[in-house]
Amino acid sequence: MFGVMLLTLIAERPAEVCGTRWEQDVDLTGAGTIAVGNTRTIVYDRSLPKGQRNKVVEKDSKTKNGRRVLPLPKPLQAALVTLRACQASEKLVAGEAYEDSGYVVVDELGRPFKTDKLRREAHRLMAEAGVRKVRLYDARHACLSWMANNGVPDTAVSAWAGHSDLSFTKRVYVHPDPQSLKAGSDKLGALLAS
Numbered sequence: 506m507f508g509v510m511l512l513t514l515i516a517e518r519p520a521e522v523c524g525t526r527w528e529q530d531v532d533l534t535g536a537g538t539i540a541v542g543n544t545r546t547i548v549y550d551r552s553l554p555k556g557q558r559n560k561v562v563e564k565d566s567k568t569k570n571g572r573r574v575l576p577l578p579k580p581l582q583a584a585l586v587t588l589r590a591c592q593a594s595e596k597l598v599a600g601e602a603y604e605d606s607g608y609v610v611v612d613e614l615g616r617p618f619k620t621d622k623l624r625r626e627a628h629r630l631m632a633e634a635g636v637r638k639v640r641l642y643d644a645r646h647a648c649l650s651w652m653a654n655n656g657v658p659d660t661a662v663s664a665w666a667g668h669s670d671l672s673f674t675k676r677v678y679v680h681p682d683p684q685s686l687k688a689g690s691d692k693l694g695a696l697l698a699s
Contacts, residue, residue, distance in 0.1 A: 508584035509610050510627065512539075515581060516648035516666055519620045519641045520544035524563060525609040527589065537582040541667065542572035545608075547619050561619055571667040585609070653679040 512522045524543035525531065532538045548562045566572050577585070588609070595613045596603045608617040618626070624641055631638050645666075652662045653675070663674040 506626065506630065508581065508588035509623070510630065511578075511581045511584050512609070513623075513627065513641050513644045514648060515575070515578065516645045516652075517541060518544070518645065519623055520546040521566075522641075523608070523610050523618050523620050523623055526607050527609055528607060531585060531609060533577075533582060533586055533589070537577035537579075538574050539577055540572075540574045542566045545617065545619065547621060566667065568667070568669060573664065573667050575665060649674065650679050654684065 509522065512525065513519065517525075521541050521544055523545040525539065525541075526543060530540040530543065542565055543563065544566060545561055545563050547559050550558050550560050553560065592611065592615070596605065596615065599614050602614055604611075604615040606615050606617045610618040610623060612618070612622075627641055628638050649662055649666055652665065653659065657665075659671055659675060662679065663669075663671045666674050668674045
């Protein structure tokens with residue numbers, strides 16, 4: 506589950522995390538990359554009988570920029586190698602009961618997660634770790650803010666997020682941190698002292 510949680514921490518949307526497929530999207534060789542673009546999300550369908558109205562929809566990203574290939578940070582690449590090996594062991598143990606769905610985020614029987622299951626698992630892990638419960642989307646905001654506040658060029662932050670509008674990324678996702686505000690204070694202090 507560690508590799509799955511790291512996927513949420515590199516600013517992928519929950520539906521993108523759930524839509525990630527081993528063969529089509531993940532390259533663990535060489536430098537390692539992950540293609541982002543396939544999504545698995547839950548939609549409400551009134552035409553279905555009560556109790557069955559939530560259904561999974563799989564689709565491409567909303568925009569051309571939403572389809573992107575990101576280099577895997579080394580810790581995530583290592584965690585995904587471990588996750589793949591763990592899933593291979595689970596497949597052997599489960600035998601014919603294993604559903605070889607091809608998705609990265611699956612349960613011990615190979616069944617793909619829905620976004621609500623991903624959220625529940627993340628909240629369970631947060632509770633076990635004794636940390637404050639946050640939305641998975643907050644991890645996306647935190648990652649993009651961290652990148653922007655630590656010298657990653659704005660255009661790279663926007664491209665990493667899958668946005669075509671740089672101003673949208675900065676306005677909605679990038680939040681100043683105390684160190685950035687302190688740097689502003691220091692600059693103003695120098696100006697006012699002169």
